[in-house]
Amino acid sequence: MEKLITIYINGREYKVEPNQTIMQAADKLGFHIPRLCYHPKLSIEGACRVCIVEVEGAKSYVASCAYPVNEGMKIHTNTQELRRARRDIVELLVDNHPMDCHTCERDGNCELQRLAASMGIRARHFEGERKQYGVDVSGDSVIRNPDKCILCGRCVRMCSEIQQVHNLTQAHRGFNTVVMPAYNMPMAESVCTACGQCINVCPTAAFLEKNYTQDLFEKLNDPNLIKVAQFAPSVRAAIGEAFGLEPGSNMEGQLVAALRKLGFDYVFDTQFSADLTIMEEATEFLERVQNKGKLPMITSCSSAWMKCLEQFYPDLIDNVSTCKSPMSMQSAVTKTYFAQKLGVDPKKILSVAAMCCTAKKYEAARPELNVEGMRATDIVVTTREIAWMIKSAGIDFLNLKPEEQDHPLGMSSGAGVIFGTTGGVMEAAIRTAYELYTGQTLVDIEVEDLRGLKGVKEGKVLMDGQEIRVAVAHGLGNACKLLDTVRKDPGRYHFIEIMGCPGGCVGGGGQPYAGVNSIPLDEGALRKRAQALYDEDRSKTIRRSHDNPDIQKLYKEFLQRPGSHVAHELLHTHYKQKFPKGIVPKSSLQ
Amino acid sequence: MSEITQEKKDELKAFIAECSQKQYPDSYLIAVLHKVQGMFGYLPREVMDQVADMMQIPTAHIWGVATFYHYFNLKPIGKHTISVCLGTACYVKGAAEILDAIKRELGIQVGQTTEDMLFTLQEARCLGACGIAPVIMIDDKIYGELDAKKVIALINQYRKGVQVA
Ligand code: SF4
Numbered sequence: 198m199e200k201l202i203t204i205y206i207n208g209r210e211y212k213v214e215p216n217q218t219i220m221q222a223a224d225k226l227g228f229h230i231p232r233l234c235y236h237p238k239l240s241i242e243g244a245c246r247v248c249i250v251e252v253e254g255a256k257s258y259v260a261s262c263a264y265p266v267n268e269g270m271k272i273h274t275n276t277q278e279l280r281r282a283r284r285d286i287v288e289l290l291v292d293n294h295p296m297d298c299h300t301c302e303r304d305g306n307c308e309l310q311r312l313a314a315s316m317g318i319r320a321r322h323f324e325g326e327r328k329q330y331g332v333d334v335s336g337d338s339v340i341r342n343p344d345k346c347i348l349c350g351r352c353v354r355m356c357s358e359i360q361q362v363h364n365l366t367q368a369h370r371g372f373n374t375v376v377m378p379a380y381n382m383p384m385a386e387s388v389c390t391a392c393g394q395c396i397n398v399c400p401t402a403a404f405l406e407k408n409y410t411q412d413l414f415e416k417l418n419d420p421n422l423i424k425v426a427q428f429a430p431s432v433r434a435a436i437g438e439a440f441g442l443e444p445g446s447n448m449e450g451q452l453v454a455a456l457r458k459l460g461f462d463y464v465f466d467t468q469f470s471a472d473l474t475i476m477e478e479a480t481e482f483l484e485r486v487q488n489k490g491k492l493p494m495i496t497s498c499s500s501a502w503m504k505c506l507e508q509f510y511p512d513l514i515d516n517v518s519t520c521k522s523p524m525s526m527q528s529a530v531t532k533t534y535f536a537q538k539l540g541v542d543p544k545k546i547l548s549v550a551a552m553c554c555t556a557k558k559y560e561a562a563r564p565e566l567n568v569e570g571m572r573a574t575d576i577v578v579t580t581r582e583i584a585w586m587i588k589s590a591g592i593d594f595l596n597l598k599p600e601e602q603d604h605p606l607g608m609s610s611g612a613g614v615i616f617g618t619t620g621g622v623m624e625a626a627i628r629t630a631y632e633l634y635t636g637q638t639l640v641d642i643e644v645e646d647l648r649g650l651k652g653v654k655e656g657k658v659l660m661d662g663q664e665i666r667v668a669v670a671h672g673l674g675n676a677c678k679l680l681d682t683v684r685k686d687p688g689r690y691h692f693i694e695i696m697g698c699p700g701g702c703v704g705g706g707g708q709p710y711a712g713v714n715s716i717p718l719d720e721g722a723l724r725k726r727a728q729a730l731y732d733e734d735r736s737k738t739i740r741r742s743h744d745n746p747d748i749q750k751l752y753k754e755f756l757q758r759p760g761s762h763v764a765h766e767l768l769h770t771h772y773k774q775k776f777p778k779g780i781v782p783k784s785s786l787q
Numbered sequence: 788m789s790e791i792t793q794e795k796k797d798e799l800k801a802f803i804a805e806c807s808q809k810q811y812p813d814s815y816l817i818a819v820l821h822k823v824q825g826m827f828g829y830l831p832r833e834v835m836d837q838v839a840d841m842m843q844i845p846t847a848h849i850w851g852v853a854t855f856y857h858y859f860n861l862k863p864i865g866k867h868t869i870s871v872c873l874g875t876a877c878y879v880k881g882a883a884e885i886l887d888a889i890k891r892e893l894g895i896q897v898g899q900t901t902e903d904m905l906f907t908l909q910e911a912r913c914l915g916a917c918g919i920a921p922v923i924m925i926d927d928k929i930y931g932e933l934d935a936k937k938v939i940a941l942i943n944q945y946r947k948g949v950q951v952a
């Protein structure tokens with residue numbers, strides 16, 4: 198450890214480590230300096246100046262997020278004059294803001310509201326010029342409302358630094374600055390992957406998911422429809438946060454009960470189809486290994502990654518598994534197998550997915566995923582939307598008695614559960630592939646090397662003497678690095694898992710907003726959500742997809758065997774290059 | 788001058804190839820955009836796409852730079868650029884009426900170009916000719932002591948292709 202230095206904050210002496218910013222030092226000492234454009238995972242922009250502090254001897258206030266501590270530095274964080282200056286800065290932001298809070302989707306969990314309240318802004322002194330650009334609703338997943346943007350730049354840095362999509366820029370300058378895609382293109386025509394991470398980091402309502410809650414309420418009231426729900430693993434691990442619980446509270450049983458109370462006739466589980474995905478994907482992988490097919494095989498369940506593939510990596514399309522995502526598999530068997538079981542016209546089935554993901558809205562609208570000429574998934578709502586619906590319907594979520602999912606598409610193995618976290622799909626696939634290949638049961642089924650939040654993880658499995666090399670990446674930026682390696686050295690891996698969001702689906706673009714004392718995409722929260730899934734896996738007696746009796750039944754009664762003709766018809770798809778072509782700058786791959 | 792020909796594309800390619808030999812190729816983006824504007828009079832989207840591809844710089848970054856500098860035209864400009872001075876002296880002497888008269892005559896707003904691609908209209912802050920206010924500049928020529936009537940006569944002369952000294 199380096200030698201400590203002495204600094205003074207508000208007149209008191211502290212020993213701190215050098216080589217850090219005033220904000221970092223202050224955070225550790227229990228002084229929370231207000232901030233806006235700063236995010237620990239992103240580069241420092243120093244744009245908003247909300248974080249100013251007084252440093253004795255400095256000519257003007259300094260931005261504490263960018264300014265390093267020095268020996269003997271005397272810092273003031275809360276003088277009257279400073280408070281006033283800070284309040285003026287936030288007041289200016291508020292003056293140009295629509296401030297239609299009571300009709301705004303972020304009312305109650307907006308950082309600008311919280312900031313204004315903590316500054317003591319209680320009146321509007323100036324009526325600044327408002328922005329009137331209008332809302333871009335062109336995309337299936339993400340809508341952009343520059344009128345609510347306060348130009349903190351977090352979305353731009355998220356999209357380019359963490360996701361390497363580089364879809365957004367701050368165009369023009371001064372008051373006329375607008376966050377937009379290149380050429381002011383509509384989001385639907387841009388390179389946007391619909392990952393929704395810009396929504397997660399935006400302090401205001403300038404980025405939102407396309408909301409389907411009203412549509413869903415309407416359909417839930419239609420007596421002619423059979424309403425069928427599925428929900429993703431990560432939804433149960435995070436939805437409690439929208440009701441004030443700690444991250445990592447597993448609310449599976451309460452969510453099932455709440456979905457029934459909302460009016461769903463059948464509550465199934467995407468985890469069932471995660472097992473189904475593993476059956477198909479493991480079979481496809483072994484086929485490629487045995488018949489010298491294209492390797493490495495890359496997973497295909499992350500919708501944002503699929504859009505990224507088509508625009509940024511069209512040369513790797515043949516490497517990607519033809520398996521549909523669990524959500525789309527689930528909807529496909531709902532509208533065929535399940536409809537036949539019920540003896541109803543599949544057109545009468547409303548298939549709804551509650552997802553941690555915004556890109557799943559885009560995926561559901563892909564025409565190539567249609568089943569029997571109709572959409573397989575009719576409506577996708579995010580964790581945030583379903584939480585809002587539960588509240589809006591007056592359901593006492595936290596006190597619900599846990600209920601169980603319905604058969605025959607609701608039961609899952611532990612392998613299906615861990616699909617929600619980075620490394621989970623690979624771990625689940627190994628559990629099944631090993632047994633299919635060697636005919637023996639894998640004893641040590643927890644693959645530690647593939648767990649955790651390292652950007653790119655590697656592992657090895659020995660199957661009958663053959664070494665299978667696997668790799669896992671989460672967040673599209675990490676995926677780009679891994680795929681760059683694949684382009685240069687195609688023989689290095691056999692099997693690769695990619696999830697588009699940081700942490701995997703647990704960090705999806707549709708998860709609850711950060712609360713008062715947390716920050717968007719906090720790693721601690723991501724770990725706890727993942728832990729909830731690993732715990733559920735451990736609590737199950739059945740932990741391998743191929744041991745799930747409902748999966749065995751589905752193959753016996755309907756799909757015949759993994760990779761069969763019917764399975765291919767319903768559960769597999771193909772990808773095509775899409776334009777505009779995306780560009781990842783070389784400098785960011787090092 | 789704004790036609791995108793294969794020859795021009797090749798010329799640009801050579802220019803970028805030259806830049807990419809230098810130490811920090813990314814920092815030559817502004818130079819490259821200057822070159823593009825010099826060749827086409829503005830930054831055509833198709834050419835910006837080409838620059839993005841050749842320099843491997845995301846289009847959003849290029850768009851950020853292109854919109855930041857007022858110097859860059861994002862739309863094709865007319866054969867003649869009319870700049871109306873709205874500096875204090877000109878303003879006091881009726882620049883607003885002159886601007887209105889031009890807008891009415893050409894049927895365009897500031898920043899726009901007439902459909903026949905003859906004129907682009909811009910505002911200017913003091914052209915340094917306050918002595919003969921109100922003034923306008925067409926391309927690189929200054930015209931002073933104008934009124935609404937004179938300015939329309941001037942435009943008509945340009946339409947006929949006659950340029951007065
Ligand atoms: S974004 Fe925040 S401050 Fe703006 S209107 Fe919505 S709730 Fe209010």
Ligand code: SF4
Nearest residue numbers: 356389390392393395
């Ligand atoms: S949804 Fe993802 S890819 Fe699209 S603009 Fe937002 S961060 Fe970028």
Ligand code: SF4
Nearest residue numbers: 346347350352399403
């Ligand atoms: S859209 Fe949101 S995150 Fe992006 S700059 Fe505006 S306020 Fe910040």
Ligand code: FES
Nearest residue numbers: 234243245246262
């Ligand atoms: S948080 Fe420091 S300048 Fe914005």
